[in-house]
Amino acid sequence: MTLLQVSKVSKEYKTKQALSHFSIQVDGGTCIVLCGGNGAGKSTLLHILAGISKPTEGTIVLNGVALHENRNAYVSQIGYMPDDFHAQKMMTVQEFLSFYGVLRKASQQQIQEILEKIGLVEKRDELVKHLSKGMRQRLVFGQALLGKPKLLLLDEPTNGLDPFWVNAFVEVLQDIKKDGKIVIFSTHMMDVAAEIGDCILFMKDGTVTKHIEHKGSKEEKTLHLLQLHRQG
Structure with missing residues (x-):
């Protein structure tokens, strides 16, 4: 269809x-x-x-x-991942996904599932500014998945x-x-x-x-x- x-x-x-x-x-x-x-x-x-x-x-x-x-x-x-997205660097990984999760009406369970998919469970309390480029890319990809x-x-x-x-x-x-x-x-x-x-x-x-x-x-x-x- x-x-x-x-x-x-x-x-x-x-x-x-x-x-x-x-x-x-x-x-x-x-x-x-x-x-x-x-x-x-x-x-x-x-x-x-x-x-x-x-x-x-x-x-x-x-x-x-x-x-x-x-x-x-x-x-x-819509879920959207831009090429030049600048994540809020003073947020932690968990805070970042939770912020966008509220906007997308995503459950905390889905946020945790996405953390696992993008391999950032152990980095959930890390400030975004301390992530490598690849990790930031995965994080921004994760926010695009919120709300299914x-x-x-x-x-x-x-x-x-x-x-x-x-x-x-x-x-x-x-x-x-x-x-x-x-x-x-x-x-x-x-x-x-x-x-x-x-x-x-x-x-x-x-x-x-x-x-x-x-x-x-x-x-x-x-x-x-x-x-x-x-x-x-």
Whole structure:
């Protein structure tokens, strides 16, 4: 069943067309991966889908709720992890997740489950400013999971993660897909895109240049995606 409908969404600035007539229909249990260089439009699209940036034109409907008609009800179904998020460094890990947990109406049990998923149980009383880059990345990923959103939006989520946590990240997303939710994230890691992505969209200058739904092995998909990535 179609859970997300994006119809002819565009974003214009005074001197630039950041996104041009983007459309997609996505069923629950699907992962969409956005690939492309800097300025391709990936972050712009994620900002719009997250309700942070208003599109110049077009409509977005998630689970029957139109963004332009009821923004609050729409964004209550969203989990968002930005690429440049600056966590409140004087909070502890537990305080940080509890703060966002209140906003997302997440239970303390879910917060503890997320602490385990992101491997920060032993760091729960550590100040965020003392965490390594990879740990901060995992923490921000964890806050995006709060409230069990129907649509999870992640901007370059694997930046700063070591191979172990990249694999753990993929496993978490696999579980989210099995639960019937949608995941949309951007990445430069073609092996991650190949492993988790049901649909890979290559973007350039605000438009989708290639739409890939590859059903082969992970190795075949990775090779194919690397070839496409090199072609720009």
